[in-house]
Amino acid sequence: MATEGLTTCLWFDGEAEEAARHYVSIFENSRIGRISRYTEAGPGVPGSVITVDFVANGHRFVALNGGPQFTFNEAVSFQIHCADQEEVDHYWTRLAEGGGEPGPCGWIKDKYGVSWQVLPEALIAMIGDPDPEKAARATRAMLGMGKLDIAGLEKAYAGG
Structure with missing residues (x-):
């Protein structure tokens, strides 16, 4: 290669x-x-x-x-790993410009039909937690979101 x-x-x-x-x-x-x-x-x-x-x-x-x-479909997507909410907001907003279609769980399809997953690194750690209850709470919170909200995920993860 x-x-x-x-x-x-x-x-x-x-x-x-x-x-x-x-x-x-x-x-x-x-x-x-x-x-x-x-x-x-x-x-x-x-x-x-x-x-x-x-x-x-x-x-x-x-x-x-x-x-x-x-044409593009959701079978292939690009993951954007974000350090904080500011990055999540930036990429989500920019990819939505001109007719992007927000989806569930951090997914967004841009105006060309390309699918992206805008993921905060904090979520990856939460859903991979060895404590199954914490991981499940974070996962349930994620499943109820479009654009991911780190504060909301952290609250659910902590049991709030």
């Missing part, structure tokens, strides 16, 4: 460059790389974007304008 490891390919129907620029604007340690365009050889309109290489939070992606044949 090349030293650069894995790259995630996201299939779009004409929004590859727009989506790449959107994601780069949300995450730190991000940048747009090479933009490839169709030539006269096709199959797309000469000069139109076929792929955009980009990095979001250090993770390599390629956005591909592949057409309408395939």
